[in-house]
Amino acid sequence: MKKNVLIIGAGGVAQVVAHKCAQNNDVLGDIHIASRTKAKCDKIIASVHEKKAMKQPGVLEGHALDALDIEATKALITSTKSEIVINVGTAFLNMSVLRACMDTGVAYIDTAIHEEPGKICETPPWYGNYEWKRAAECEEKGITAILGAGFDPGVVNAYAKLAKDEYLDKVTDVDIVDINAGSHGKYFATNFDPEINFREFTGVVYSWQNGQWQTNKMFEIGKDYDLPVVGTRRAYLCGHDEVHSLAKNMDGANVRFWMGFGDHYINVFTVLKNLGLLSEQPVKTAEGQEVVPLKVVKAVLPDPASLAPGYEGKTCIGDYVKGLKDGKEKTVFIYNVANHKEAYEEVGSQGISYTAGVPPVAAAMLVATGEWDVKKMANVEELPPKPFINLLNRIGLPTRIQDEDGDRAVSF
CATH class of the missing domain: 3.30.360.10 (Dihydrodipicolinate Reductase; domain 2)
Structure with a gap:
């Protein structure tokens, strides 16, 4: 069982993720939101409280973080005692956040493929240029890393x-x-x-x-x-x-x-x-x-x-x-x-953010309960689809x- 979630990012998708984590904090535990601009985290937190989304009393806190700073991200993971990181920041952050998770031994979930600012449409398969290069290390260390767990991909x-x-x-x-x-x-x-x-x-x-x-x-x-x-x-x-x-x-x-x-x-x-x-x-x-x-x-x-x-x-x-x-x-x-x-x-949030933000929370819940805590890197189609679809049916995406x-x- 894994508990406590750190959400990286504070845009429209992160807002959905925060609300859905709050609605399921009996499973997910403490919720932390981190962004370069803490005021954005605070705005999301206010929205969660306004909607009375917390299923049970618990921790919901915001933090300022430059997620490209791997050491700072590792420190925040450790200080918040987070065991699951949901990365819904810009796709430029993926490899930095993944490295921080691998170094601290916590589960990693994202919703989009990594990108480098100066490069577009690299040689396919795109996952082979970045994420899959870390697959062997993830398995060796027993790190669960679920790639592309939004709607599409996901x-x-x-x-x-x-x-x-x-x-x-x-x-x-x-x-x-x-x-x-x-x-x-x-x-x-x-x-x-x-x-x-x-x-x-x-x-x-x-x-x-x-x-x-x-x-x-x-x-x-x-x-x-x-x-x-x-x-x-x-x-x-x-x-x-x-x-x-x-x-x-x-x-x-x-x-x-x-x-x-x-x-x-x-x-x-x-x-x-x-x-x-x-x-x-x-x-x-x-x-x-x-x-x-x-x-x-x-x-x-x-x-x-x-x-x-x-x-x-x-x-x-x-x-x-x-x-x-x-x-x-x-x-x-x-x-x-x-x-x-x-x-x-x-x-x-609007429906596009909703469809992107609900699935990584379902993935996090399945990691928390052990069904998707596979101790290796995986794309969503490499995981059992039935528990994922059943959970999505229950939390908002039938x-x-x-x-x-x-x-x-x-x-x-």
Whole structure:
């Protein structure tokens, strides 16, 4: 059994994580939140108390921390007696936080792949460039490190594994579809940190097809999907984290990731990109100041956390998994629908943050109870999916399936 959680980060996803940890502090114990700006932690803590989210009386504290400082992170882990670290800070922090966890012997959970500020779309598989290089050391030291435990990556990985285990004899294709049918009412905004969000779409689009990596350009390939609740939506083939682990773990199946975009988003994105404003490489202004264009764009766009109060509509995220069952072709769609307004009413965040923030708390609870405390590094599809999906059903993200037998809830 592990207890006491340290949350790294204080954005919209961290707010969801804090609320959900508070709602389950009988399992998770003390809760600590750390960010470079302590005032952001304090704001989240105030929100938790305002919503009366604490299941039972307990510790809920904020701390100032530069998580790139490994020694400072190790000291905070030790002083707070945290045994589980949930890293929902910027993806640039992953390897520093992971190292601090490995050195202090505590469990590590993140929701996105590590990135280096000056590099975009490195050689696939992306996990092989950073995280997987620490896998042997994690196993040697008995460190549980769960990678990509958000929704996508994360829950969609579990959906793929569930389809492989329960519904198909052989999987040939995994198509992950992420549709946000909500509206935030702003001219233009991103649902996550703009710097990380845009980096996903400015490089090469990698997919795993026919036993090899295929490359395309962003918005080169589009497809219409008719989805539950949100209806028919246009999605585009994108590069994404989960493709890079599922390509290894789905026994040779094709793996693709599709994300929905409206024409307005594509137009604004294209203009920004063509003007060079999405570049992560520094430029000098006429006054001699050095700036990074992408950071300037981030500075002028709305803070993703500020979108929550006015967000309306729903999301639909899931996996179309195709293969063979009893010698016949079969496709299942395993999915979740989340409601922006309901998410805001419960935890003060919009639905995108909600879908990303609930799963790492479920993962932490499974580590705490021992079911996912595997003493090694693992991507979500390498772990038992049933307890994860059952727990998500209970704490806010119910799973459904569509196949030849209709549309129904999934539980075990």
